[in-house]
Each structure stands twice: as structure tokens, then as C-alpha cells.
Amino acid sequence: xxxxxxxxxxxxxxxxxxxxxxxxxxxxxxxxxxxxxxxxxxxxxxxxxxxxxxxxxxxxxxxxxxxxxxxxxxxxxxxxxxxxxxxxxxxxxxxxxxxxxxxxxxxxxxxxxxxxxxxxxxxxxxxxxxxxxxxxxxxxxxxxxxxxxxxxxxxxxxxxxxxxxxxxxxxxxxxxxxxxxxxxxxxxxxxxxxxxxxxxxxxxxxxxxxxxxxxxxxxxxxxxxxxxxxxxxxxxxxxxxxxxxxxxxxxxxxxxxxxxxxxxxxxxxxxxxxxxxxxxxxxxxxxxxxxxxxxxxxxxxxxxxxxxxxxxxxxxxxxxxxxxxxxxxxxxxxxxxxxxxxxxxxxxxxxxxxxxxxxxxxxxxxxxxxxxxxxxxxxxxxxxxxxxxxxxxxxxxxxxxxxxxxxxxxxxxxxxxxxxxxxxxxxxxxxxxxxxxxxxxxx
Numbered sequence: 383x384x385x386x387x388x389x390x391x392x393x394x395x396x397x398x399x400x401x402x403x404x405x406x407x408x409x410x411x412x413x414x415x416x417x418x419x420x421x422x423x424x425x426x427x428x429x430x431x432x433x434x435x436x437x438x439x440x441x442x443x444x445x446x447x448x449x450x451x452x453x454x455x456x457x458x459x460x461x462x463x464x465x466x467x468x469x470x471x472x473x474x475x476x477x478x479x480x481x482x483x484x485x486x487x488x489x490x491x492x493x494x495x496x497x498x499x500x501x502x503x504x505x506x507x508x509x510x511x512x513x514x515x516x517x518x519x520x521x522x523x524x525x526x527x528x529x530x531x532x533x534x535x536x537x538x539x540x541x542x543x544x545x546x547x548x549x550x551x552x553x554x555x556x557x558x559x560x561x562x563x564x565x566x567x568x569x570x571x572x573x574x575x576x577x578x579x580x581x582x583x584x585x586x587x588x589x590x591x592x593x594x595x596x597x598x599x600x601x602x603x604x605x606x607x608x609x610x611x612x613x614x615x616x617x618x619x620x621x622x623x624x625x626x627x628x629x630x631x632x633x634x635x636x637x638x639x640x641x642x643x644x645x646x647x648x649x650x651x652x653x654x655x656x657x658x659x660x661x662x663x664x665x666x667x668x669x670x671x672x673x674x675x676x677x678x679x680x681x682x683x684x685x686x687x688x689x690x691x692x693x694x695x696x697x698x699x700x701x702x703x704x705x706x707x708x709x710x711x712x713x714x715x716x717x718x719x720x721x722x723x724x725x726x727x728x729x730x731x732x733x734x735x736x737x738x739x740x741x742x743x744x745x746x747x748x749x750x751x752x753x754x755x756x757x758x759x760x761x762x763x764x765x766x767x768x769x770x771x772x773x774x775x776x777x778x779x780x781x782x783x784x785x786x787x788x789x790x791x792x793x794x795x796x797x798x799x800x801x802x803x804x805x806x807x808x809x810x811x812x813x814x815x816x817x818x819x820x821x822x823x824x825x
Contacts, residue, residue: 383542383677385571387669389423391445391548391625393573394430395537397497401433402461402537404546405445406454411631412443413800414783414792415707418631420697421689424671427453435493437461437501439548440531441469443796444579444628451477459483461491463501463533488561496539504532504550506557536562542677544571545616549625552608559615571677572618572664574609576653577602577626577643581801584640587778588806594640601642606652610660620665620680623649629694631702632710634801638698641801647688707802709782709792719781722788725825727757727764733822734759741816743807744771748778757823770808775816778804788825795821 386394391405408427410418427450436458438446456478462470464484474482485491485501492498534555537544543566550558562569583589583597613621627646630638644652646668653666667675668686675682733739740759746767747755753766754776770776779787783802786792794817797803 383537383539383544383571384674385544385573385622385669385677386674387622387624387671388425389419389671390627391439391573392423393546393624394433395544395546397537397539397542398494400494400497401430402435402437402493402499403430403433404437404535405439405548406430406436406450407444407447408453409447409449411705411708412447412449413796414709414786414802415632415705416630416634416800416802417444417628418702418705419627420629420694421671431455431458433458435459435461435499437499437535437546438470438474439463439533439535439546441473442531442549442799444625445548446470446473448473448477451479456480461485461499461501463503465503465531467531469531490538498538500536500538501533502536502558502561504534504555504558506555506561534558536566538566542570543568544573544677545569545618546573547575547612548573549575552611556615559612563616569616569618570620571675572612572616572621573624574612574621575605575625576609576623576649577605579626579628579641579643579799581798581803581805583642584637585801585803586805586807586810588808588810598640598642602644606644606656609653610656610662613657613662613664614660618664620667620675620677622667622669622675623653629698629702630801631698631705632707633703634707635698635703637801645691645694647691650686650688707780707783709780709786712782712786714782714785716781719785719788722785722825723755724764726788726823728762729825730757730819730823731759731762734819737818739815739819741813741819742773743811743813743816744774745816745820746770746774746776747784748776749781749784751781759819770806772808773811774808775813776806777820778806788823790824793821794823 384396390407392407393404395402408423438460457480459481460474460479461483464486471482487503490498490500532550534548534550535546583594626643667682669675669682670687673683745757753768756765756767779802787794
């Protein structure tokens, strides 16, 4: 097998002239105009029109980018995990792809006679594990389909195995990792995530600059520790850290320094330190865009050449800072927005009851109106509030983005990952059920 790094989580995996492209993100401005590539991928969509398959791990746009996939021939088969909630399938279907292959748990699919892929749900289709980490409902019981949104993939030949871990969190995926270790005793190469995208801590206004710096450092350590947990469990001969390379643009560009995501040029020294600290024997390699690693010979096509941090900062300040966010040029009808709010609140209450979510914090939305929008969970009438009553979470966002979310042209989760939402919470406690409830606040 041969592995070619394209950008972020996008890699090309080849064996005997059969090619599988994973998670292509080749356009700038995803997550409603906030995420950009740096350095940019040295490839365009047409460079991969000859691939035999595309594997999409999950719905997030740095893995499933509609702008990129629109450019591909629609007769290329797409391989995905078989999810109960068909967000990925329906998105690919709307894009016009003619053959979408849904793989259920423990189903190995033959790419060729000596080249297979097995797509594994992050939670290993275990609803009790899913509820433990994501508060999913237990009503569906055991299944070969997952309620989760993440998957990982194992590519195997007769004598080589590559594991693509994508964005799966280690605590959720322990059963999946054990399954891989039991069924693939020798892992030749693993693709390991090393960071967590999202709004924390850069978008939390109740934190001081010093507190954000401390939280960012702790976040970085948490995800590097998770990388070590994967490595100690899987014991791959070689591994490459990936799926964490992006910068924020537009009016959000100043948030880059507090994301708690290490820059790619920092990874060699960071992993050298953590491998020694955790006594991990797996060997580390990195690739620049469109360079490859031969899994049989264990050789890279070229040595890794890190980007210049000063050039990146100049690019962010001189170019990306001037880029508009997707919603900034939209005209807003406040009358229509108020109507959508009422419909969305009814929808939220309906699904809160179905899934039995019980947030412990009050939820307020600040979208520039005269008073905060208060969403009570135990009543059927919205309220406006001048003051915040503890315990609370206040979410601030642009009213134009709020309109797009309520209209289902944007989503709370993507707005959060894209750093478009600002949070204030008292006390500073994460209430998972509140955010799950919020995901149903749309018309």
C-alpha cells in the first residue's frame, strides 16, 4: 500500500493501482466562511477524478465538503458507515452520486481481491457506550447501525494494514479499537488525530486572556494524550498525525492564537516528547501535501518541510482577515426571524420530550435584539430577559447566521465548530444535554 497526504484528513490510499480517496476537502471557506487551508493543498479535485472509490468518514465539512464533491464525477462509488440518521447518505444523494455503499458493522468490503476496507462506527454500534459519552437514546437497542456521526476505517491487504482514525475520540471508541486489535494483530500504519476543533476556549467570553491561554494549553495536552492512548492500544509500526490543520479567517481571524491546536511545524518536537514520555515505540513520520509514504518499504517520498510561521501570520492578517463570512452579505427580515423563532422553539420542546434531555442550565440567545431570548424547557411560551439568571449559558451570534440556522441552511454544531458562536456560562460547567437540546432549535 501507498499513502499520499493531501490536506487535513484528506489522504489517498493505493494498492495495486486501486485508489481510495478519503475525506476530500479542497476548497477554502468551509464552516460558513471561517476555515481556510494553510499551506494550501497542492492538488485540485480533477487530480483525483481517476480514483476508484471515495471514503467519507462523517458529515462535518472538513471531511464531507459539498463544494469539493460537486466537482467530482458522480459515478465514483462513495463508501460510508451505515448510520441510523442518514445525514451523510442524503447529502451525497443530493449531490448526485449514483452509488453510495453503506457498510454495516464488521462488514469487510472488497475493493479488489487483495484490498479490503472495513468501516467501523466510533461507538462500535453500542448504544450504552454512546449514551455514556453523547447522551444518545437507548430506545433503539443494539444494532448494526450507529447513532453516532463518526467512523474510522481499516484498509488491509494480505500482509499490510492501515488504520484511518479520522476524528474519533478515544473514550468513545475503546470497543472499536479493541475490535481492531483483536482482528488485525499487526498494524503497519495508523493515521492519528492530534487536536480538537471547536469554540473552546477562544470563544468563551467569561474567560480572561490568561485563562484562555491556560485552557488552550490543557486542551492541547488532552488531545496529545489521546493520541498516545491510541498508539499504546493499536501499537502501529508507523503513524502520521493528521486532521488538525486549518486556520480561521474573516472577522474571526484573531481567534487563531487561543484555539489550543498545535501548529503543524510544532508536531515533530511535541510527538518526540510524548513518545518518550509514554514509552511508545511506534515510529513517527510527516508528509507535505502530495508527498507519499510507502507502507512496504517504510519510506517517504521527500523529507517533511514545515511551513514558516511568520508567513502564515502575514497571510492571515493581510488576506484572510479581509474575507467575508458567508452570512455577512445577507439581508435580514426581522419579522420573518421572529416567526421562525416561535416555530423553532416548538420543535425544540418536541424533541426534548422525545429524547428526555434535561438541561440543568438556563439557555439564553443574544442575537442583537433589545433583550436576551430565554428558552425555558418546562413551559410553552418564550420569554425575553434583561438579566441572566444563574446557572446559565448565553450564546451570542450574528442575527443573520441565527436566521440561517433557524431556516436549516446552517446548523448549530457547524456554527460552533466554525467559531461563530460566543459563549458565556455561569458556573463554568459543560452541560451536554443543553447542547444536544440546542441542536433541535430550528424551524
